[in-house]
Each structure stands twice: as C-alpha cells, then as structure tokens.
Amino acid sequence: MGGMERPKLDDFTWRVGGPQGGGIETAATLFAQALARGGWWVSARREYHSNIMGRHSYLDVRAARRPTRAFFERVDLLAALDAETLVRHLDEVKPGGVLVYDPGAARTPLSKLAMLDGAAYGRISAALGGGDPPVEKALARYRDAGVRPVPLALTPLAREAAGAVGADALTARKTLNTVAVAASLALLGYPLEFLDATLAAQFAAKPGVAELNRKVAAEVYRRVEPLEDGKLEPIGTPGGRVYLNGSHASAMGKVAAGLGFMSYYPITPATDEPFYLEAHPEAGVLVVQVEDELAAVNMAIGASMAGARAALTTSGPGFALMAEALGFAGITETPLVVSLYQRGGPSTGLPTRTEQGDLRFALGAGHGDYPRAVLASASVEDAFTDAALAMNLAARFQLPVVHLMDKYLASTTRVVEPFDIDSVEPDPGVVAEAPEGVFPRFSLAAEGGVSPFAPVGTPGVGYWITSDEHDEVGHITEDPELREAMMEKRAAKLAALREWLGPGAMYRVQNPEAGTLVLGWGSTEGVALEAMEGLDLGYVQVRFLLPFPDLETLLEGRRLVVLEYNQSGQFARLLAQETGRRPDHLIVKYNGRPMTIEEVRAAFEAVLNGEAGAHTVLRAGV
Amino acid sequence: MELKLADYKSDLAPDWCPGCGDYGILSALQTALFKLGIEPSNAVMVSGIGCSAKTVHYAATYGVHTLHGRPLPVAQGVKLANPELTVVAMAGDGDGMGIGAGHFVGAGRRNPDLLYLIFNNEVYGMTKGQASPTLELGAQPKSLARPNLQSKVNPLMLAFAAGFTFIARGYAYDVKNLARLIQQGIEHKGLAMIDVLQPCPTYNNLHTREWFAPRVYDVGAEGHDPRVPREMSDAERAERMARFTALAIEWGERIPTGVFWQAELPSFEERLGAFLPGYPETAPATRRAGGEAERARALMRGLRVAE
Numbered sequence: 001m002g003g004m005e006r007p008k009l010d011d012f013t014w015r016v017g018g019p020q021g022g023g024i025e026t027a028a029t030l031f032a033q034a035l036a037r038g039g040w041w042v043s044a045r046r047e048y049h050s051n052i053m054g055r056h057s058y059l060d061v062r063a064a065r066r067p068t069r070a071f072f073e074r075v076d077l078l079a080a081l082d083a084e085t086l087v088r089h090l091d092e093v094k095p096g097g098v099l100v101y102d103p104g105a106a107r108t109p110l111s112k113l114a115m116l117d118g119a120a121y122g123r124i125s126a127a128l129g130g131g132d133p134p135v136e137k138a139l140a141r142y143r144d145a146g147v148r149p150v151p152l153a154l155t156p157l158a159r160e161a162a163g164a165v166g167a168d169a170l171t172a173r174k175t176l177n178t179v180a181v182a183a184s185l186a187l188l189g190y191p192l193e194f195l196d197a198t199l200a201a202q203f204a205a206k207p208g209v210a211e212l213n214r215k216v217a218a219e220v221y222r223r224v225e226p227l228e229d230g231k232l233e234p235i236g237t238p239g240g241r242v243y244l245n246g247s248h249a250s251a252m253g254k255v256a257a258g259l260g261f262m263s264y265y266p267i268t269p270a271t272d273e274p275f276y277l278e279a280h281p282e283a284g285v286l287v288v289q290v291e292d293e294l295a296a297v298n299m300a301i302g303a304s305m306a307g308a309r310a311a312l313t314t315s316g317p318g319f320a321l322m323a324e325a326l327g328f329a330g331i332t333e334t335p336l337v338v339s340l341y342q343r344g345g346p347s348t349g350l351p352t353r354t355e356q357g358d359l360r361f362a363l364g365a366g367h368g369d370y371p372r373a374v375l376a377s378a379s380v381e382d383a384f385t386d387a388a389l390a391m392n393l394a395a396r397f398q399l400p401v402v403h404l405m406d407k408y409l410a411s412t413t414r415v416v417e418p419f420d421i422d423s424v425e426p427d428p429g430v431v432a433e434a435p436e437g438v439f440p441r442f443s444l445a446a447e448g449g450v451s452p453f454a455p456v457g458t459p460g461v462g463y464w465i466t467s468d469e470h471d472e473v474g475h476i477t478e479d480p481e482l483r484e485a486m487m488e489k490r491a492a493k494l495a496a497l498r499e500w501l502g503p504g505a506m507y508r509v510q511n512p513e514a515g516t517l518v519l520g521w522g523s524t525e526g527v528a529l530e531a532m533e534g535l536d537l538g539y540v541q542v543r544f545l546l547p548f549p550d551l552e553t554l555l556e557g558r559r560l561v562v563l564e565y566n567q568s569g570q571f572a573r574l575l576a577q578e579t580g581r582r583p584d585h586l587i588v589k590y591n592g593r594p595m596t597i598e599e600v601r602a603a604f605e606a607v608l609n610g611e612a613g614a615h616t617v618l619r620a621g622v
Numbered sequence: 623m624e625l626k627l628a629d630y631k632s633d634l635a636p637d638w639c640p641g642c643g644d645y646g647i648l649s650a651l652q653t654a655l656f657k658l659g660i661e662p663s664n665a666v667m668v669s670g671i672g673c674s675a676k677t678v679h680y681a682a683t684y685g686v687h688t689l690h691g692r693p694l695p696v697a698q699g700v701k702l703a704n705p706e707l708t709v710v711a712m713a714g715d716g717d718g719m720g721i722g723a724g725h726f727v728g729a730g731r732r733n734p735d736l737l738y739l740i741f742n743n744e745v746y747g748m749t750k751g752q753a754s755p756t757l758e759l760g761a762q763p764k765s766l767a768r769p770n771l772q773s774k775v776n777p778l779m780l781a782f783a784a785g786f787t788f789i790a791r792g793y794a795y796d797v798k799n800l801a802r803l804i805q806q807g808i809e810h811k812g813l814a815m816i817d818v819l820q821p822c823p824t825y826n827n828l829h830t831r832e833w834f835a836p837r838v839y840d841v842g843a844e845g846h847d848p849r850v851p852r853e854m855s856d857a858e859r860a861e862r863m864a865r866f867t868a869l870a871i872e873w874g875e876r877i878p879t880g881v882f883w884q885a886e887l888p889s890f891e892e893r894l895g896a897f898l899p900g901y902p903e904t905a906p907a908t909r910r911a912g913g914e915a916e917r918a919r920a921l922m923r924g925l926r927v928a929e
Contacts, residue, residue, distance in 0.1 A: 036927040201929070238927035248925060256918035260906025261703055263695075281898055282920040284913070286702060286906050291728030295695040298688065302668070302699020305686060306707070308906035310699070328689050415927060421918045428911070438682075455907060456684045456700060457707045459663050464679055466687035467671070475634060475679055476687075 009232055010065050013075040014184060015092070017058035017085030019115070020051050024081060026202075027177040028059035029413075033198040034185060035063040036243055036415045039236025043068050045594060046411040047622070050268070050351045055115050056084050058622070065235060067416065069379055069526025073596035073620050079184050081154065081176075083135045084113045087124045088622050090138060095146030098227065099139075100184060103151035106136035150187065152224070154179055161219035167212060178213045182220035189230035192221045240418050246409030247272035247313075249380040250339050252419065253387030254311050255283050258395075258426035261303035261310040263288045263296040268351045269410040270313040270341040293321035297338070301325060304334045305465060307455030309391060309426075311337035316345045316358050323365040326400050330370030332465050333442065333451070333490065335394035335429070339387065342406040342522075344592045353592025354408040356522050356565040359574065362402045363546055369487065371449075371494040373397070374546040376404035378525035383409060384419045386543070389505075392427035396500070397493045398450055404545070406565070408523045408594050429453050439463045440472040442486065448496030449489045498547040506549035507542045514538035516559040516607065519583070521545060521571050524563045524595065531600035535608060537561075542571070548578040561585040561607055563600070586615050593621025627656045632682045638673060641831070643794030643820030647741060648677050650797045651710070654804035655683065658708075665708045668697040670717035672748045674741035674820075677712060691722030694729045694738065698890075701736050703907035705891050708808060712739040716746045719755040719775050729813055730784025732890040737807040737814045738786075740777050741794075743822035744829060751825030765825040777817040778870035778882060788814035789848075789866070789883040793838045794821065795831055799879065806881060812889050819877070834877065841869060841880035850885040 014031055018024045025046065032042045040063035049055035060071050077098045080086045083105035093099055110116065110125055111132045128137045139149050158179040162172030178199065185195055195217050203210035244252075251273045254262075262285055264274040278287040286308075290296050293314060300310040314322065319340050329336040344350025345357045362374050373393050377383040383405065390403040432439065432452035441463040443451040454461055464474030469486060471477045498506075510529060517538040520528050525541045532539060538558075542549060562572040562583040567590045569583075576582045587603045589595055599620045606612035630652040638644045655665055665683035669675035671690035678685030688696045697711035713722060718740045729738070744757040751765025755775045762769040781789045788810040792800040800818065807814035819838070821831050841848075846869065850862050866883045895901045903909075 033927065197928070241927050242922060242925040243927050244925045248921070252918050252921050255921060256914055258911070258914045260909070261699070263699070280921055280924070282917065284899075284904065284906075284909075284917045286894065286898060286901070288698075288702065290695070291724050294692065295725055295728055298692040298695035299699035299702075302686070302696035302701075303703035303906065304699070305696075306666075306700045306703040306907040308703035310703075310906075324689060325692070328692075418922055418926075419918075421915045421922065424915070424918070426911070426914050455704075456666055456686065457664065457704050457907070459661070461663055462682055462684055464685040464687065466679070466685075467689055468687065474685070476676075 011062070012232065013060055013062045013072055014077045014079065015058055015060050015075040015089065016079045016081065016180065017056065017089060018081030019053070020048055020055045020057040021053035022081065023177040024057060024059060027181050028061050030178065030181045030195065030198055030202060031184065032061045032413065033202065033243065034181070034190070034195040035061070036238055036241065037194045037197055038190070038234030039238060041065065041067045041415050042243070043071070043412060043414045045071055045408070047593070048352050056088055058085065067414070068530065069414070070530045070597050071594060073598045077184060077188070079180055081180060083108050084116055086135055087113070087116070087138045088120065090124065090127055090141055091145065092622070093142060093145070093147045097147050098187065099142050099147050099149045100152050100187070101149060102153050102155070104153055106134065106139065108135045109133070110135065152183055154183065157183065157220065157223065158216070161216045161223065162212070164219050165212065165215040171212065175213055175216045178216055179220055182217040183224050185232070186221045186224035187227050187230055188232040189226035190232040191234065192218060194234065238415070241415050242418050243413060243415050244380060245411060245413040246377070246380050246383045246405055247276060249383035249419070250387040250403070250405060251277050251283070253384040253424070254337070254391055255285065256421050256424040257388040257391035258309040259285050259311055259391060260308040261286050261300060262312065263290050263299040264313060265290055265293045265296050265318060267315045267318045269343060269407045270315045270318065270339070272410060273313045273339065293318040294325065297322040297325040301329050301334050301336055304336055305332070305456045307457070309395065310335070311339065311391065313339040313341060315341045315343050316361070317348065319358065319361065319365065326372070327366035327368055327370055328467050329400040330366065330372060330490070331467060331469070333398040335398055336400045337390045337394050337403060338400065339403040339405050341410050342404065350592040352407065354406050354523070354565060354594055355590060355592060356406060357570070357590070359404070359545060359566070359570040362404060363574070369491070371399050371490055372546060373399065373401045373497060373544070374404065375401070375544050376522040377409060378523055378541055380409065380414055380416060381419070388424040393497060395427045395429040396450070397497050398429070398453065399493055404522055406523050435461045437461065438473055441465070441474055442470060442472050444472060444485050444489055446489060449492030450496065494547055501544070503549060506544040506547070507540055507551065509538065509540050509554065511538040512554065516561060517555065518561040518563055518604070519571070519575065520563045524565065527595045527597060527600050528563055531597050532604055535604055537604060537608070545574065548574070551579050555579060555581050559584050561587060563587045565589050565595070584614070585612050587618065588616070589618035591619060591621055596620045625656060625659060625661070627652060629662055630655050630682055632680050634679050636676070636680050638676070639824045641823035642673070643743065643822070644673060644677060644741065646794035646797050646800065647739065647818055647820060648680055650800035650804055651677070652681060653797070653801040654808065657801070657805055658808060660708050664706070665710070666700050668693045668700065668709065668711045670713040670722060672714040672717055672746070674712055674714040674717065691717055691720070691725070693717070694722060694725040697736055698729060698732070698734050701734055702891065702894070703905060705735070705902040705905050706908065709736040710739065710808065711736060712741065714747070715740060715742045715744065715754040715756040715777070719777055719780070723755070726780065727784045730781060730786045733785060733787055733812045733887055734890040735811055735813070737804065737816070739804070740815065740817045741820045742777065742817050743820045743826055745822050745825045747822050747825055761828060763825055764827045776870060777815070779867070781815045782866065782870065782883060786815045787812035787885045787887050788881065790815070790881045791817045791819065791879045793819045793834060793879050795834070796838065796879070799840060803881065810884065812887055837875065837877040838879050839876055841878045841882065846880065846882070848881040848884040850883065852886040
C-alpha cells in the first residue's frame with residue numbers, strides 16, 4: 001500500500017461489506033479482536049438496513065496507534081463479500097488501497113443485484129457510464145483511482161481450506177467469515193497467532209467450532225500470499241483493555257450507580273442495553289419486557305416509588321409514547337432515567353441510522369412545567385460516566401433525567417481502557433430520617449426543592465402520591481397558594497442541580513483561545529476533534545442541554561460554528577435561546593450516516609478560508 | 623398494637639356523589655385489609671384517573687393515584703421492586719377496559735401477585751357520562767345524545783383470554799360479599815381481577831341499584847367450584863372452562879357474582895426467581911446497598927480483549 005496518504009500502517013481501516021445476516025458482523029468482530037490483541041486501538045462502526053436478511057450492510061474497523069472516535073470516508077482495504085458491496089462503495093478506497101473481491105461475480109449485470117434499490121441503481125449506473133453495466137466496470141473504476149483489486153474467490157477458498165481439514169461443503173460455508181478475515185489479515189502480513197487466539201476465545205463455548213475455524217484460518221494463511229507492502233504488525237499487548245459499545249457502557253454506568261430495575265419495549269437501537277442486562281443476571285438488574293412503552297415507563301416509575309433505582313432505554317417513537325409519564329415523574333418527584341437512543345426521525349424515519357433529531361423533543365416532552373435534566377454523551381467513555389451521573393442526579397434531585405445517546409454510539413464498538421468503576425459513588429439521595437405516621441413526602445420545607453424521600457412501603461409510614469397537584473402528604477389540591485408553592489418548590493430543584501454540578505461538569509473545551517469556536521453536543525465531538533487537528537479552531541462540547549451551561553463569556557467576540565446531526569439546527573436554536581448568540585456557520589447532516597473526518601475537515605477549512613456559507617449540509621455516506 | 627378497622631381510614635372525606643357505588647367498594651376494601659390483618663404501611667393502593675381513582679386517598683395505606691389507564695404498570699413496578707408489599711390496583715371501566723386495555727392483557731400474561739379491581743359503572747363519570755367500553759350496544763343512558771354505537775367488552779372473558787388466574791365479579795352494594803371476594807383476591811397467589819358492578823346514580827339511569835338488586839346472585843351459594851388445580855385433566859379443565867364461560871356471559875334476569883375461575887400458575891415473581899439470583903430476597907427496592915461496583919466489574923470482565 002505504497003501510495004497511502006498517511007504514514008503507512010499507523011492508522012488503518014478495513015471495511016467488510018455483504019448481505020445482512022451473512023455474518024459480516026462476526027467477521028468484523030474477529031478482525032477487530034485480532035488487532036486489539038496485538039495492541040491496536042480499534043474502533044468499529046456498523047451500518048445496516050432495517051432488515052434481517054439480505055440487504056447491504058457493512059462495517060468499518062479502524063486500527064490506530066492511539067484511541068480514535070471517528071472514521072474516514074475512504075478505507076485502506078475493502079473486503080467485498082458480494083457484488084453489491086463492490087458497486088456500492090465506488091470511490092471509497094484510498095489510492096494505493098486494496099479491494100478484495102470475488103472474481104466469479106464480475107460479469108453480473110447491475111440489474112441482477114436483487115437488493116440494489118432503484119435510487120442506488122440509478123446513481124451507480126450513471127457513475128459507471130450508464131446502461132446496465134456489468135459489475136466488472138466497477139473494477140476499472142477502482143483501478144483508475146489507484147486501487148489494487150485482489151481477486152480472491154472466498155467461497156471456493158472456504159471449500160478448499162475446510163476440505164483440507166476434513167469438513168464437508170455445508171460446514172465450509174459456515175467458515176466464510178473466518179476465511180474473509182484470515183485472507184485479509186494474511187494479505188496484510190499480520191501474524192496468524194492473534195487471529196488464532198481470537199477464534200479460540202470467540203468460540204470458547206463450542207470447542208469443535210473453534211477447532212475447525214482455527215484450522216481453516218491456518219489453511220487460508222498457507223494459501224494467501226502477503227502483499228509486497230503487507231507489513232501489519234502487532235504494536236503491543238492489550239493489557240486490561242475492553243472492547244465495547246455505547247449500549248454496554250451505558251448499562252455499566254447505570255449498574256455502577258445502583259440500577260435495580262429496567263423495563264423495556266423492543267425498539268432499534270435502544271434495546272441492546274436491556275437485552276445485554278437480561279443476558280447478565282450477575283448485573284443484578286430486574287429486567288422486564290413489557291407490552292408497550294406506556295407500560296415500560298410507568299412500571300419503572302412504580303419501581304422507583306418503591307425505592308428501586310430504575311431506568312429505561314428507548315428511541316424517538318417510544319419516547320413519544322412516554323411523554324405523559326415523564327410529567328407524571330415530574331409532578332410526583334420520582335427519580336427516573338431515560339436513555340434516549342436517537343435515530344433518524346420523524347415517525348419511523350430511518351430506524352437503523354444515526355441522527356440528533358430529538359433534542360428539542362427531549363427538552364420539551366410532556367405538558368406543563370416541571371424540572372428535568374437533559375445530558376448528552378459523546379463517546380463510550382461518556383456513556384459510562386453520564387449514565388452513572390444521570391442515575392445519581394435522578395436520585396438526588398428526584399426528577400426525570402433524559403440521557404441522550406444515538407445510533408452511532410450504540411453501534412460503534414471501541415477498544416478502551418477499563419472504566420474507573422470506583423469513581424462512581426451511588427448517591428443515596430436525600431433520605432428521610434426515622435419517618436413515622438402520615439409523612440409529608442412533598443414537604444415544602446425542602447432545601448433546594450428536594451423533600452426527604454421514604455419509599456412507598458416504608459414500615460410505620462403512610463402518604464399518598466398523585467398525578468394531580470397535591471399538598472405535602474400527597475392529597476389532591478386545587479388551592480391557588482398551595483399550587484404556587486408546589487410549582488416553585490419543584491422548579492427550585494433545577495437551580496440546586498446546576499449548583500451541585502458546577503460549571504465544569506456541564507461542558508468541556510479544547511483550545512479555548514481560538515478565534516473561531518465550534519460547538520457540538522453528543523456524538524459529534526469525536527469527529528470534530530479529529531477533523532480540526534492542526535486547524536486554528538476551538539471546540540466546545542456542551543454536555544448538559546438542560547440546565548444549559550453559562551457560555552456567554554466564553555463565546556464573547558468569537559466566530560461560532562455549530563456542528564450537529566439534524567436538519568433544522570436544533571442545538572443552534574437552543575444556543576440562541578440560551579445565550580443570545582446565533583452561530584455564524586451551521587454545519588448539519590441528516591442522511592442518517594455518520595459524519596466522516598474528511599467532510600468535516602473540509603467544512604472547517606471552508607469556514608477558516610472564508611468560503612463557507614451560513615449553512616452547510618454534509619452528504620457523505622453509503 | 624392491635625389494628626382496628628378505623629386504622630384503614632384516612633382523614634379525608636370522600637367527595638363522591640351521594641349514593642355512589644364507590645362508597646361500598648372503599649368500605650369493602652378497608653374491611654378486607656383489616657380482616658387479613660395487613661399493616662396499613664405494608665399495603666399499596668394504586669389507581670388510575672376518574673371517580674374510582676380517588677379511592678386511594680380515602681384509605682390510610684400508601685396510595686398512588688397514577689395516570690389514566692396506567693395503574694397496572696405502576697402497580698407491577700411497585701410489586702416487582704418490593705414483593706413483600708400487598709398491592710391492589712384499581713381502575714374504572716374506561717380506565718381499565720379502554721385506555722388501559724393493553725396493560726390488562728400484558729399483566730394477564732405475566733401473572734404478578736396482585737389484585738386488580740374494575741369499578742364497572744358503564745360510563746365515564748368524571749367527564750359527565752360518556753359511554754364506557756362496558757356499556758351495551760344500543761344502550762342510551764340519559765347523559766348520551768344518541769344510543770351507544772359500540773359493542774361492550776366483557777371484562778371476565780377478556781381476563782380469561784389474557785390469562786388472569788383469579789376471575790371474580792362483585793357488587794358494590796353487597797359490601798359483605800365484596801369484602802370476602804377482595805380478601806380471596808389478595809390471598810390468591812397470582813393476578814386476581816374482580817369486576818365490581820358499581821351503579822352510577824348520576825349518569826347511569828339504566829343499571830341502577832333498583833335494577834341490580836333482584837338480579838344479582840352468588841355463584842358460590844349455588845355450588846360453583848372455581849378451582850382449577852395444576853394437575854387437572856384436559857377434559858375436566860375443558861368442562862370448567864365451559865362453566866366459566868356460561869357464568870361470564872350470563873346477563874339479564876340473573877347476574878352472577880362470586881369467584882368464577884381460580885387457576886394455579888407460577889406468579890411472575892416466581893418466574894423471575896428462576897433467573898435472577900436470590901430474587902425475591904434480592905428485590906431491587908429491598909436489597910441491601912453495596913455491591914454496585916462489584917456488579918459493574920463483573921460486566922466489565924466479560925468485555926476484556928484478552929483474559
């Protein structure tokens with residue numbers, strides 16, 4: 001790969017594409033783990049259709065000598081497990097990069113690719129000169145761009161390799177993922193022992209399967225010659241590092257803060273978190289799958305009233321159904337955490353694609369006024385910290401907390417150092433001391449609006465809880481003065497929460513001296529920081545959207561750029577509302593695909609060169 | 623200290639209409655809790671929205687007055703988090719059979735150990751008498767501008783289809799028998815439902831106290847045995863189902879009350895216990911604090927790159 005733009009093999013991206021359900025996810029996990037075992041910092045992102053079998057899906061695995069949180073548009077090696085992958089990713093391999101493909105499919109006309117939808121067909125056909133071109137025309141295009149196509153018939157290779165170790169044709173097919181990974185790693189000259197150890201660990205529960213895959217991998221290494229410049233080497237040892245995604249991290253943060261109850265209704269991409277906890281009873285979380293999101297949120301509220309630490313995960317459509325109950329938690333001062341995994345909206349929208357389109361909704365969901373906190377995670381590290389913080393804020397201030405996540409964070413898996421679990425101290429909240437008899441659960445004599453808590457079921461105590469406005473013991477009231485006092489008591493919690501957090505927890509800044517500041521929230525931070533390396537830009541990650549940090553002084557006299565994943569610039573509007581500052585440049589993306597380092601870099605350079613307009617739309621991605 | 627019936631009464635005076643069936647249900651509920659000797663602070667009453675929902679404020683137990691249609695999910699959350707509590711959920715017919723019907727089915731499938739009371743007066747009282755899901759097709763109480771255009775749902779049949787393991791009907795003005803039914807429903811291990819016929823003197827001028835009085839009868843007094851033990855043969859079970867159905871649809875000159883069906887099936891708490899180490903002793907609301915870091919670390923260990 002002599003023609004690569006960056007220093008060779010310091011930073012390398014492997015893309016594997018194929019039909020959904022064909023096991024490319026396993027392939028990516030094997031590739032990523034094999035590199036992680038060799039000390040590489042690995043990140044893997046997953047793009048897939050809302051489909052079980054057959055539609056185009058792909059994963060990028062990036063390995064670098066330092067931790068990374070974003071991805072390039074163009075990769076170093078594309079392993080195309082089917083013809084559709086070959087034509088879908090035209091122009092996405094770097095000059096000098098490698099394309100591994102099955103030569104058997106070369107003569108297939110574009111129109112025979114059954115899962116290629118009309119819009120993509122038209123675009124690809126035009127790019128290849130019109131008509132119904134055969135797939136091999138794409139090869140010429142790759143070659144013209146300086147990409148080296150390496151024909152490798154993976155299915156026959158699997159048959160041969162598996163056959164050599166005594167497996168039949170059917171069994172051979174099941175090793176195709178291992179074959180694809182082994183072939184890629186062999187081409188790159190990466191030592192077999194790391195893949196071997198990965199296979200042994202991956203299939204530890206099935207010794208026969210492990211044995212077969214390890215033998216097949218060794219056979220493939222025997223048959224595939226490394227490329228001349230294939231010198232991918234291990235760079236160290238993984239030590240205690242973990243390989244996880246945002247769903248894992250968010251679950252772990254909640255558990256560290258004492259999570260005991262989670263109810264859920266299945267929805268993409270939010271269900272991975274409860275599903276993971278369900279599979280791990282050692283986490284000590286009572287997980288209940290229920291009939292709908294109305295049940296999910298109200299059941300969690302009930303558990304919380306009884307004294308359990310309760311949380312939910314959902315996505316936009318499910319959160320919409322929870323809006324009424326969010327206000328119920330608000331007026332009854334019940335601790336509740338909702339991790340809202342945003343995906344492309346509105347309505348069903350783009351169920352498996354990323355977006356930050358639910359910010360305004362998270363801030364305003366529910367009728368009437370009540371305090372809530374809204375915070376957004378930027379990374380798996382944040383997901384752990386923020387999920388724990390959200391649990392503690394909910395417990396301490398007895399209110400609903402919305403923890404914003406997104407599909408990108410949910411399905412991007414990274415190698416990271418293990419989280420500092422001891423840094424999380426489960427907050428006991430403000431607990432009533434020796435309560436007795438009829439108890440003023442909603443006492444107005446509360447400091448910072450927080451009345452001492454005694455859970456429903458505390459022996460020797462009694463009180464009421466109602467979704468109506470109420471008095472101190474929880475009976476319904478319509479008294480005008482009591483109403484005002486209760487509204488004011490609840491509202492006071494937001495100021496107390498802001499003070500408790502302190503300004504440092506609400507946002508973080510890189511290069512604050514720069515004349516131009518980029519502002520972002522949620523998962524844009526990773527790509528923004530990498531794209532701005534070496535540019536005269538500062539970056540502000542707004543972690544709390546409600547309460548909103550005090551940014552006026554920081555922003556004074558600077559040119560402002562807002563970067564976010566939605567069409568209307570929801571954060572830009574919030575910024576204007578909270579600070580009176582409108583961004584000079586708004587950079588948005590709403591095609592459901594993650595922002596690439598290249599496109600964000602280009603947009604930043606345009607801002608600095610004075611070429612950018614007020615509004616830029618990023619459009620990269622397949 | 624010995625408990626008295628008065629210990630179950632809160633200081634608040636009910637603001638229901640004079641003659642409302644809700645008075646009878648409240649009284650039966652308090653009597654049942656008293657007779658069972660349940661500490662008021664060990665009992666949690668969970669209601670929805672509407673006239674029926676105010677019941678929880680008049681009992682000196684814990685009372686949770688939730689959202690329209692949502693008492694069952696909240697009640698299940700309380701119960702699963704702290705299984706030591708006695709939890710009674712209650713809802714009007716609109717609440718339970720209309721806006722909350724999805725939860726009725728969901729709860730039936732789980733069989734949590736709690737009691738659900740339906741206050742069935744065939745109208746939405748609090749919003750001035752609209753037709754509820756239990757009002758008969760073509761019926762026109764005085765509050766309706768035209769006859770009801772929708773057929774009624776039968777709470778007993780729906781409960782059966784959903785898998786409730788204790789299905790009964792009570793009558794609000796027969797406090798003595800209703801208290802006995804509530805007692806049985808609380809003692810039943812699993813999800814119990816009592817459809818309580820509750821005349822609304824203000825909006826339902828069709829099914830009044832005078833209309834019900836000569837019609838209601840007690841199935842127990844006529845020898846009906848509702849028990850369906852686990853080991854029953856298929857033929858016997860089918861025979862019980864046929865008898866249940868006959869009772870559940872009987873309506874007109876004679877209206878049956880009492881326990882129609884009582885089956886044995888593991889409760890949701892028991893089902894959870896098979897998978898959650900130590901549950902219900904380790905229930906999330908009652909377990910001892912501590913161990914959080916250890917639990918999080920166990921998750922982290924499973925995600926290590928190398929052993």
